[in-house]
Amino acid sequence: MPAQNKDEGGWKTYLWNSEKKEFLGRTGGSWSKIFLFYLIFYGCLAGIFIGTIQVLLLTLSDYKPTWQDRVAPPGLSHYPRSDKAELIISPEDDDTYRTYVKAMKEFLDSYDMEKQKDLMKFEDCGGTKLLICLLLLNDMGVRKACQFSKSWLGPCSGIEDRNFGFAEGKPCLIVKLNRIVNFRPKPPASNESIPEEAKHKIQPNVIPIHCTNKKEEDAGKLGEVKYYGIGEGFPLQYYPYYGKRLHEHYLQPLVAVQFVNITLDTEIRVECKVFGENIYYSDKDRYQGRFDVKIGVMTKST
The missing domain is CATH 2.60.40.1660 (Na, k-atpase alpha subunit.)
Known part of the structure; x- marks a missing residue:
């Protein structure tokens, strides 16, 4: 019975350690740094993607295809x-x-x-x-x-x-x-x-x-x-x-x-x-x- 309480206390402590103020083994500051890193990382990826699409759209015409070299005329x-x-x-x-x-x-x-x-x-x-x-x-x-x-x-x-x-x-x-x-x-x-x-x-x-x-x-x-x-x-x-x-x-x-x-x-x-x-x-x-x-x-x- 004591062993069971020890195991039960182990995962509960890992989930929330009230003494160290840790959630899943990390403090609030550590979690904040991780979220900030991924926010910047994925924000940069999104910015690169959006920028690439915008540059591509600038090369396209609303009135005629930019490239027609692969079109076999006519059907x-x-x-x-x-x-x-x-x-x-x-x-x-x-x-x-x-x-x-x-x-x-x-x-x-x-x-x-x-x-x-x-x-x-x-x-x-x-x-x-x-x-x-x-x-x-x-x-x-x-x-x-x-x-x-x-x-x-x-x-x-x-x-x-x-x-x-x-x-x-x-x-x-x-x-x-x-x-x-x-x-x-x-x-x-x-x-x-x-x-x-x-x-x-x-x-x-x-x-x-x-x-x-x-x-x-x-x-x-x-x-x-x-x-x-x-x-x-x-x-x-x-x-x-x-x-x-x-x-x-x-x-x-x-x-x-x-x-x-x-x-x-x-x-x-x-x-x-x-x-x-x-x-x-x-x-x-x-x-x-x-x-x-x-x-x-x-x-x-x-």
């Missing part, structure tokens, strides 16, 4: 999208394309001209205004967005045909170049990089796009491909994009691609490419300057 994407990069539909079964139609309608909603009437935010950049737009590219300040009406996409606009050709077995794709701040695409310097069947599309102020079968065994199965938009490509007056702060209402130009007589009951891998002097392709990135998608129009009996 080419399309609507509707699918997880497996394939659009397999049956014209007689709207369940096979209902989600695609909904996605395209939502995407084109901002291209309704009713939402582009504010002349403080939008301007008409078509036709003869191209030269003026190019001369003013170096001006500073908030930019107006060029108007782009979805009606220019013809039968793929969703205005007259609300199913974007899916119900008729003539599916549409809406294609766009992804946004890159201050990137200005350049038309092809020569016709050497352009397929023979697409050379007629070359225009001075338009980035051309061309879609064809990716596999040789699918030659002739794709049928006629129609393109809708300004010059059937991406007009230069819509570039560059100046970023969210300076170009808040920016609308990317679009191109609609419609496959009007694709071979039925066949899955075809389609590849679409844009051509330009500063547009490149990469085997590691299937969307850099191009994309491919599997398209199939199936009959009900399949």
Whole structure:
């Protein structure tokens, strides 16, 4: 019993020694010095961290990225999208394309001209205004967005045909170049990089796009491909994009691609490419300057 009292007194004494005025083996002065040391130590660390962040923020611009050397210009994407990069539909079964139609309608909603009437935010950049737009590219300040009406996409606009050709077995794709701040695409310097069947599309102020079968065994199965938009490509007056702060209402130009007589009951891998002097392709990135998608129009009996 005395041994138990001794042990009990030992840890109690360590917790609080009333004779030496020590708590956990240290006096109040000792604890004060430790707290003061760590307060200064961690205060200095916090100061260094905050100072580093502030210096970093001073090097960043609110209007454009400081570094863009790791950005591979530009990506080419399309609507509707699918997880497996394939659009397999049956014209007689709207369940096979209902989600695609909904996605395209939502995407084109901002291209309704009713939402582009504010002349403080939008301007008409078509036709003869191209030269003026190019001369003013170096001006500073908030930019107006060029108007782009979805009606220019013809039968793929969703205005007259609300199913974007899916119900008729003539599916549409809406294609766009992804946004890159201050990137200005350049038309092809020569016709050497352009397929023979697409050379007629070359225009001075338009980035051309061309879609064809990716596999040789699918030659002739794709049928006629129609393109809708300004010059059937991406007009230069819509570039560059100046970023969210300076170009808040920016609308990317679009191109609609419609496959009007694709071979039925066949899955075809389609590849679409844009051509330009500063547009490149990469085997590691299937969307850099191009994309491919599997398209199939199936009959009900399949």
